[in-house]
Amino acid sequence: MLSFVIGLVGNFFFLIWMYTKYRKQQTYVSTIIKSVWVALIISFSPIISFSFIPQIIRxxxxxxxxVMGWFVFFLPLTFAYLIITKRLYDIDVVLRRILLAAVxxxxxxxxxxxxIRVVLPHEAxxxxxxxxxxLFxxxxxFILYSFEYFTTKLEPVMFPRKYQxxxxxxxxxxxLGSITSFRGLKEIILVDLVNTLQVFGGAIALKYxxxxxxxxxxxxxxxxxxxxLLITSGDLExxxxxxxxxxEQEEYTSYLIMTQKKTMTLLGTEERNWLSLIITYLAVSLENVHLIRKLTMKLQQLASNMPNEQVATDFVWFRKLMFELQEKERVRIATELHxxxxxxxxFFKERLHSLLEKYMFSSADQAKMINxxxxIDVINSNLRQSCFELHPYLLKExxxxxxxxxxxxxEMAVSPFELELDAKNAYQIEQWDLDRKLHIFRMIQELINNAKKHSRASRVKVTLICARQMMVLSYEDDGRGFDSNHTAVREIGSSGIGIEQMKSRVLSLNGLFELSTSKGNGMKLAVTLPMKEGQVA
Incomplete structure (x- = not known):
C-alpha cells in the first residue's frame, strides 16, 4: 500500500511538472496531461485517502x-466518454461543468x-x-451534468417556444448577409418574423x-x-x-411594427427580448441596404449624365451592366408572378367552380360567386399584362x-388619351439584335407610362422611322409639359428609370437624345440611333 501511495504521488508530481511546462502552449499535449491528471486524482484519491493511508497509520x-475501489473505474470511463463524444479538446469546459455540478x-x-443520520442513528x-x-x-x-446535455437535446419538446x-x-x-434591397427585407426578414412569432403581419417603416x-x-x-399614422404621430405605444x-440616421429613422399574435395577444417578454436581438442585426443590414440604394442612384445618375464623348467610352460597360441587372430583376418578378x-x-377559381357544382346556393349567393x-379573371388578365410588360417575350417571337x-x-383601352403608332420601314428595325430592340421597347413603354401619370395629354403619338442607316424614335404629346431645366432629377413612372436613364439607354447605343418641353406646351422627344452598332450618329 505504501509503495502504491508513493508511486501515485510521484505520478501526480510528474504530471504537475509536465502541466506547468506545457500549460501556456495550449497544445494537444497539455490537454492530454490535464485530462490524465484530473482523472487520476478523481479515480485514486478516494481509496488512498479513506482506505490505504488510514490502514498504514491506524x-x-x-x-x-x-467500496472505494469502485472509483478506480472513473479513469477508463472518463477517457472512453471523451473519445466517444470527441470532447477531448474541450476537457477544460467539461471539467469546469463537472466541478460546478459537484459543488x-x-x-x-x-x-x-x-x-439519514437523524432517521437511522444506530446504523449510520x-x-x-x-x-x-x-455516492450522493x-x-x-452525474444528474446535474447530464441534465444540461438532455435539456439541449430535448429542447424542442421541453421548451418548444424557446427552440423556435x-x-x-x-x-x-x-x-441577413444576402440582403441587398428592400424587397429582400420583405422576403427574407418579414416573412420569417411573421411566421416565427405567429402574428397576423409585420412591417418595416422608414421615415425620411x-x-x-x-x-x-x-x-x-x-x-x-x-x-x-402611427409613425407620423411618433407615439409607438x-x-x-x-x-x-x-x-436613427441623419436621413431617416426606421421602425419595426408587428401586429397581434394569432391568439389575439400582444408579444410577450420573451418574444420582445428575441426581437430586440434581431433588431441589432437588422439595424446594420438596413443601413447597408440604404447605402446600396444611394450608391445605385448615384451610379445611375453618373451613367445617365456621362457625355457621348471619347472620354466616356470606358463607361459603356457600366451602362450595359446596369440595364442587364434591371432586366434580370424584371424577368425574375415576371416569372414569380406567372x-x-x-x-x-x-386553383382558387377552380375551387370556387367546384363549390358551385357541389352545393346548392341561393340565387343571390350564386351571383356573388360568379362575380x-x-x-379573378380580371385580376389574371391584369397580371398577364404586367408579366408581358416586365418580360416582353414577344420581342423574340x-x-x-x-x-x-x-x-x-x-394601353388604348386604359389610357385617358388617344394613342397613335406610326412605323415606317419596320423590316429594317427587325434586323437589330434582341438587346437593342429591348432598349427601344423600354423607352416607348416608359414614355407612355409617364404620359398616363403626369402629362394630362389628350393625344400621344409615337413614330419609328428607318432611313439612311439611322433609326429615329420620336414622341409627341399635347400635355402640360414640364420645366426642362429639372429633367436631371425628374423620374418617369414608378420603375424609377426616368429621363436620365432613358438618355443613358440612348448613349449606350451610341445615339443622340433631344428633348423639347416647357410648362403648358407638351413634350417632344427625338432619339436618333445608328442602324449598325458602333456607328456614330
Whole structure:
C-alpha cells in the first residue's frame, strides 16, 4: 500500500511538472496531461485517502477498500466518454461543468446524509455516512451534468417556444448577409418574423427626415395606413401593435411594427427580448441596404449624365451592366408572378367552380360567386399584362413592331388619351439584335407610362422611322409639359428609370437624345440611333 501511495504521488508530481511546462502552449499535449491528471486524482484519491493511508497509520481503513475501489473505474470511463463524444479538446469546459455540478451537489448530499443520520442513528456510522455522502455527490453530479446535455437535446419538446425563437434567430442571422434591397427585407426578414412569432403581419417603416415621407414594407395582414399614422404621430405605444425603433440616421429613422399574435395577444417578454436581438442585426443590414440604394442612384445618375464623348467610352460597360441587372430583376418578378400568383388564382377559381357544382346556393349567393370568378379573371388578365410588360417575350417571337402594337392595344383601352403608332420601314428595325430592340421597347413603354401619370395629354403619338442607316424614335404629346431645366432629377413612372436613364439607354447605343418641353406646351422627344452598332450618329 505504501509503495502504491508513493508511486501515485510521484505520478501526480510528474504530471504537475509536465502541466506547468506545457500549460501556456495550449497544445494537444497539455490537454492530454490535464485530462490524465484530473482523472487520476478523481479515480485514486478516494481509496488512498479513506482506505490505504488510514490502514498504514491506524491499522484499519475508514472505508472498506472494496467500496472505494469502485472509483478506480472513473479513469477508463472518463477517457472512453471523451473519445466517444470527441470532447477531448474541450476537457477544460467539461471539467469546469463537472466541478460546478459537484459543488452544487454538496448541499443536497449533505442534507440527505443529515436526514439519514437523524432517521437511522444506530446504523449510520461515520464510515457509512461518508460513503453515502460521496455516492450522493457522485450521483447528483452525474444528474446535474447530464441534465444540461438532455435539456439541449430535448429542447424542442421541453421548451418548444424557446427552440423556435432560437432557430428563427439562426435562420434570420444567416440570411441577413444576402440582403441587398428592400424587397429582400420583405422576403427574407418579414416573412420569417411573421411566421416565427405567429402574428397576423409585420412591417418595416422608414421615415425620411428631409421631406417627412414614409416608406412601408409590409407582409401579411397589416394595415399600412395605420402604420403610417402611427409613425407620423411618433407615439409607438399602441394597443394592437408592438413597435420598435430599429435605428436613427441623419436621413431617416426606421421602425419595426408587428401586429397581434394569432391568439389575439400582444408579444410577450420573451418574444420582445428575441426581437430586440434581431433588431441589432437588422439595424446594420438596413443601413447597408440604404447605402446600396444611394450608391445605385448615384451610379445611375453618373451613367445617365456621362457625355457621348471619347472620354466616356470606358463607361459603356457600366451602362450595359446596369440595364442587364434591371432586366434580370424584371424577368425574375415576371416569372414569380406567372409561376406562383397566377397559378394560385387559377386553383382558387377552380375551387370556387367546384363549390358551385357541389352545393346548392341561393340565387343571390350564386351571383356573388360568379362575380368573384369573373373578378379573378380580371385580376389574371391584369397580371398577364404586367408579366408581358416586365418580360416582353414577344420581342423574340414576333419582333419589335408587333410587340409595340400589342402594348398599344392594351394601353388604348386604359389610357385617358388617344394613342397613335406610326412605323415606317419596320423590316429594317427587325434586323437589330434582341438587346437593342429591348432598349427601344423600354423607352416607348416608359414614355407612355409617364404620359398616363403626369402629362394630362389628350393625344400621344409615337413614330419609328428607318432611313439612311439611322433609326429615329420620336414622341409627341399635347400635355402640360414640364420645366426642362429639372429633367436631371425628374423620374418617369414608378420603375424609377426616368429621363436620365432613358438618355443613358440612348448613349449606350451610341445615339443622340433631344428633348423639347416647357410648362403648358407638351413634350417632344427625338432619339436618333445608328442602324449598325458602333456607328456614330
Amino acid at each position: 491499522g484499519y481503513p475508514i472505508v472498506d477498500p472494496f 452544487i451537489s454538496i448541499l443536497p448530499s449533505g442534507l440527505f446524509v443529515g436526514i 456510522t461515520a464510515e457509512r455516512l461518508l460513503v453515502i455522502f460521496i 455527490v457522485g450521483i447528483f453530479t 425563437l432560437q432557430s428563427g434567430l439562426g435562420n434570420i442571422s444567416k440570411r 427626415k428631409h421631406n417627412d415621407s414614409i416608406e412601408v414594407i409590409s407582409h401579411g395582414d397589416i394595415n399600412v395606413e395605420e402604420v403610417e 399602441h394597443e394592437e401593435y408592438s413597435c420598435f425603433e430599429i435605428n 409561376d406562383t400568383t397566377m397559378q394560385d388564382l387559377f 368573384m370568378i369573373e373578378y 414576333v419582333g419589335l413592331i408587333q410587340t409595340i402594337e400589342k402594348l398599344f392595344d392594351f
